[in-house]
Amino acid sequence: MTFTHASYDLVILGSGSTAFAAALHAAELGKTVAMTEYRTVGGTCPNRGCLPSKNLIEAARLVYEAAHPHYPGLFPVQMPVNWAELVAQKDEIVQEYRAHKYESLLDHPERIQVVPGRATFVSDHEVEVRSAEEVRRLVGEQILIATGSTPYILPLAGLADVSYLTSDLLSSADDPWETELREQPRSLCVLGGGAIALELGQMFARFGTQVTLVTRGKSILSGYEPEIAEALTDLLREEGLRIVTSEQACGVERAGEGVILSTLHHEGHQTFTAEKLLIATGRRPNTRELGLEQVGVEVDATGAVRVDRTLQTSIPHIWAAGDVIGRETESQMATPVGAHDGKIAAHNALSGERLREVDHVVIPRVIFTSPQVAVVGLTDEEAAAAGIACNCNTIPLSVVPRAGAIRDTRGVIKMVLDDATRRVIGVSMLGTNAGEVIHEAAMALRFGATTDDFIDLIHVYPTMAEALKLVAISFTKDVNRLSCCVS
Known part of the structure; x- marks a missing residue:
């Protein structure tokens, strides 16, 4: 040495x-x-985080939508899944991106x-x-x-004797700590109710894995708007995910070639059995x-x-x-x-120049479920806790023409205002392309836009971004009684 x-x-x-x-x-x-x-x-993002997960999440979306077309006249197709080939192409994307970027x-x-x-x-x-x-x-x-x-690993009894997965399961074959899941599990128990748990849970379910998601919270997405969490829960359950809330994990043990997760809740003890356990309780x-x-x-x-x-x-x-x-x-x-x-x-x-300060007030966030969750700014609960007198409105995406045109009206959008100034201080959306739409809201929050600014801005028709204009209009008008493009 x-x-x-x-x-x-x-x-x-x-x-x-x-x-x-x-x-x-x-x-x-x-x-x-x-x-x-x-x-x-x-680091994490290109090698075992953002990039590989979004690659496989998109593949899972294609599989699911082929089997569940929205349009009459299109017939469902069961697309065969070759997990090994999917993983190999993902590794190729990761390696190319790492080399280039x-x-x-x-x-x-x-x-x-x-x-x-x-x-x-x-x-x-x-x-x-x-x-x-x-x-x-x-x-x-x-x-x-x-x-x-x-990844944060809960200190569960018996965990040292059990094989389990973390979000690092998407690491590539050339990772020196390669922890990749090389075979698709028949069943998966996901411990957690946040972004990683939801993204990976839905992804595996769409590939055909039986998924049970267990969280200690009263709902998934703790800290998000309840309207978003409730709507996403319903959508995921419709897709076949089993979502169990208010369960405190207390231990794990082997069960043949699988694992048993033990939990406590207000009614007592419960167990969940699966081939694999994914611990997705944050980082x-x-x-x-x-x-x-x-x-x-x-x-x-x-x-x-x-x-x-x-x-x-x-x-x-x-x-x-x-x-x-x-x-x-x-x-x-x-x-x-x-x-x-x-x-x-x-x-x-x-630099030797004047020190710059970070500004973390406006940070848009996206959860890449399908449909996506996108948020920026404060929830109404956070605004109230900060002493801001606020007003908020929520509308279903069924009132957005683009959602109707593509026959996918799943989701909602919620806007939070400072009542005193009419400035928009928070936006949360569940819907198709929400991750793209949220950037307009982020820019608006950064420059102190009001609902009138959203209303006065001409939006391309039909786009999902019109959801922002419509929810702004909803504070003063019934958006169900408007013709297209009218504000």
């Missing part, structure tokens, strides 16, 4: 979207950068280097990176913690074993690095951004947020 030292203007722990955004900006400033990575360059950006080693291995602080300016081949000491004038997040900041306590970097109870709005930690020359800061500064654990903030962190650490 060899030992080496090197010094850089910026040392970044991690090599995901946050780290790359910071590294590229640092290189633009003429600075030298080292990123550390103990797994796969690119990440590895190809490292063609200037004089500016940006990736150091493989697990990084640990040994002092506030020095990081030790240990791999099987060597130990390297990296000295950074400035340091950025961008180690992302990892936690990846800060264990970094040695943060040795250098005085403060973290909260979840392990999230504490930062101010400039992304500075409790140590002036150490910064943090991305999933690793959790909900600090009202952030969201999402790839585009990390990429946005990574550049700000690099600017603040290296």
